[in-house]
Amino acid sequence: MRDTVEAHSDSVQSDDTETEVTVADTQAEASPAAENGFASLGLRPELLKALDELGYEEPTPIQRETIPYLMAGKDLLGQAATGTGKTAAFALPALQLIDGRAANKAVALVLVPTRELAMQVSEAFFRYGKDLGAKCVPVYGGQPIFRQLQALDRGVHIVVGTPGRIIDHIGRGSLNLDGIKMVVLDEADEMLDMGFADDIESILEGIPHAHQTVLFSATMPPRINSIAKRYQTDPVRINVVRGDTKASAGKVRQSAYVVQRNHKPAALGRILDIESPGGALVFCRTRHEVDQLTETMNARGYRAEALHGGMDQAQRDRVMSRLRDGTAELLVATDVAARGLDVDTLTHVVNYDVPSAPESYVHRIGRVGRAGREGVAITLAEPREQRLLQNIERLTKQAITIVKVPSVADLRAAQLEQTVAAIRESMAADDLDDFYPVLNALSGEANPQRIALAAIRLYHEMAGNIVDEQDIPDISHRMERRPDGGGPVRAGGKPQRGGERGHASDKGGATGFVHISLGRNAGIRPGDLVGAIANETDLVGREIGPIKITEKFAIVGVPDRSVDKVIAALKQTTIKGKKPTVRRYTD
Ligand code: AMP
Numbered sequence: 049m050r051d052t053v054e055a056h057s058d059s060v061q062s063d064d065t066e067t068e069v070t071v072a073d074t075q076a077e078a079s080p081a082a083e084n085g086f087a088s089l090g091l092r093p094e095l096l097k098a099l100d101e102l103g104y105e106e107p108t109p110i111q112r113e114t115i116p117y118l119m120a121g122k123d124l125l126g127q128a129a130t131g132t133g134k135t136a137a138f139a140l141p142a143l144q145l146i147d148g149r150a151a152n153k154a155v156a157l158v159l160v161p162t163r164e165l166a167m168q169v170s171e172a173f174f175r176y177g178k179d180l181g182a183k184c185v186p187v188y189g190g191q192p193i194f195r196q197l198q199a200l201d202r203g204v205h206i207v208v209g210t211p212g213r214i215i216d217h218i219g220r221g222s223l224n225l226d227g228i229k230m231v232v233l234d235e236a237d238e239m240l241d242m243g244f245a246d247d248i249e250s251i252l253e254g255i256p257h258a259h260q261t262v263l264f265s266a267t268m269p270p271r272i273n274s275i276a277k278r279y280q281t282d283p284v285r286i287n288v289v290r291g292d293t294k295a296s297a298g299k300v301r302q303s304a305y306v307v308q309r310n311h312k313p314a315a316l317g318r319i320l321d322i323e324s325p326g327g328a329l330v331f332c333r334t335r336h337e338v339d340q341l342t343e344t345m346n347a348r349g350y351r352a353e354a355l356h357g358g359m360d361q362a363q364r365d366r367v368m369s370r371l372r373d374g375t376a377e378l379l380v381a382t383d384v385a386a387r388g389l390d391v392d393t394l395t396h397v398v399n400y401d402v403p404s405a406p407e408s409y410v411h412r413i414g415r416v417g418r419a420g421r422e423g424v425a426i427t428l429a430e431p432r433e434q435r436l437l438q439n440i441e442r443l444t445k446q447a448i449t450i451v452k453v454p455s456v457a458d459l460r461a462a463q464l465e466q467t468v469a470a471i472r473e474s475m476a477a478d479d480l481d482d483f484y485p486v487l488n489a490l491s492g493e494a495n496p497q498r499i500a501l502a503a504i505r506l507y508h509e510m511a512g513n514i515v516d517e518q519d520i521p522d523i524s525h526r527m528e529r530r531p532d533g534g535g536p537v538r539a540g541g542k543p544q545r546g547g548e549r550g551h552a553s554d555k556g557g558a559t560g561f562v563h564i565s566l567g568r569n570a571g572i573r574p575g576d577l578v579g580a581i582a583n584e585t586d587l588v589g590r591e592i593g594p595i596k597i598t599e600k601f602a603i604v605g606v607p608d609r610s611v612d613k614v615i616a617a618l619k620q621t622t623i624k625g626k627k628p629t630v631r632r633y634t635d
Pocket residue numbers: 103104105106107108111129130131132133134135136333334
């Protein structure tokens with residue numbers, strides 16, 4: 049029998065499983081912000097220190113639910129998308145296993161679908177494990193193998209890698225699995241979609257001794273369950289349940305901007321310049337982000353204040369009164385610090401990241417749109433976070449419109465419009481007569497139109513309109529939906545699976561074709577090609593296709609602009625153990 053975990057009080061038990069745990073954010077009550085919620089999970093002091101230094105104030109729901117089981121050595125099957133904090137959910141218990149000095153054998157092995165994720169996950173291990181002296185080595189295709197051999201040779205506690213490269217290392221004897229206590233399959237559904245099933249099974253079968261097997265996946269197709277059945281023992285299942293279906297986002301205009309992390313500060317500045325909110329609450333994940341963003345927004349001319357768990361009560365009270373009396377127009381806060389906050393002047397809520405649980409989105413945006421007033425909710429999402437957005441849409445049964453980040457021209461147009469509105473308002477006032485002396489003094493020197501233009505420019509500049517020329521790339525096409533609500537979201541519908549690939553041409557732009565000298569005779573299947581390309585380049589599965597495989601060769605469609613990049617990357621790698629010849633294919 050599987051472990052059953054009690055659901056939280058506000059969860060809705062779905063009828064398809066009896067073992068679900070809701071990961072709803074149930075800590076809506078004010079909690080002492082200074083108390084770090086991680087301490088109660090039993091993590092070692094070095095980890096608690098690292099988390100505190102990173103500015104994490106409390107575990108995310110998935111972390112709160114999974115970490116105790118993982119620390120108790122249980123197998124676990126967790127349903128969690130990117131952005132929920134799932135990496136720390138397995139990384140912290142894995143780091144708990146290491147003995148700082150002995151680094152001759154890895155204790156944990158993490159399998160991930162892509163090179164990008166391998167790097168991200170190993171960076172997370174490094175950040176959390178720095179006070180433990182944790183040695184984490186990422187191994188993935190595309191990087192010269194000798195560098196990885198050297199790194200493994202220097203000592204290793206944790207190996208994070210793509211299945212193909214891990215098999216390579218096991219075959220060479222450079223990766224010894226004798227000391228493995230925990231194996232994690234991260235984004236397991238993606239790995240299966242990319243054709244890694246055989247590789248994963250052969251890795252799991254290569255660890256004969258007892259160990260913990262942990263599986264995280266955004267979706268739970270039957271193939272995942274069958275891996276769980278074969279390779280896990282009595283796993284605890286932690287699922288993100290639909291949650292409270294009564295949750296409502298009220299009368300709030302909701303939109304999401306797709307933007308790369310490094311462009312977020314500039315994008316937020318530009319969005320707020322255009323929205324010109326009366327009062328805005330901006331949510332960040334960590335204290336550091338809060339401090340940094342407050343500084344950035346102040347530099348852009350906003351009166352921004354920070355609010356986080358590192359501040360004492362007197363500081364917090366001061367900030368709140370500045371927000372209430374309008375001295376501050378932006379409040380940048382963590383969830384913990386903003387709990388229970390209720391301010392009438394707020395018109396906008398901004399999620400600087402997609403919140404880790406759909407329920408916290410609902411809590412957050414509940415701060416605006418109260419008592420029938422209209423509010424605006426803005427979310428900055430990275431392309432990989434679209435699944436989280438879909439979860440939110442399912443919970444609220446409302447669509448979040450994908451919008452393009454305003455261009456420099458959009459910003460200028462909006463600024464001019466604001467100037468028009470301000471001057472219109474001024475013209476409607478009846479105390480203009482006081483300024484006749486100025487007009488009279490100037491009217492002998494220029495015609496009225498020129499005088500008006502000079503006065504408009506003066507106002508426009510003094511109103512603090514920023515000249516913002518920064519290039520912020522539009523990457524909204526990397527969402528599966530078109531920007532500006534290209535087709536309504538199917539509220540309550542099924543999430544769009546990463547595996548439901550379209551063609552390269554579906555994503556806008558022309559398709560180019562790559563000829564690869566391996567075909568059915570070499571055992572090549574579509575998943576192998578998608579896997580190799582997605583692994584070696586920054587293309588995602590749905591940008592790859594159509595695929596044609598003959599006995600001797602394969603032809604794969606990719607965005608035309610990426611053809612050369614794909615060729616260069618595939619020349620450096622092996623597919624099914626064979627080195628292909630790769631070239632551009634034209635009729
Ligand atoms: P993941 O879902 O693992 O990709 O994590 C998403 C983001 O959340 C990463 O940028 C993490 O650094 C951040 N994060 C994870 N856990 C926490 C936490 N408890 N508090 C604040 N940020 C977190």
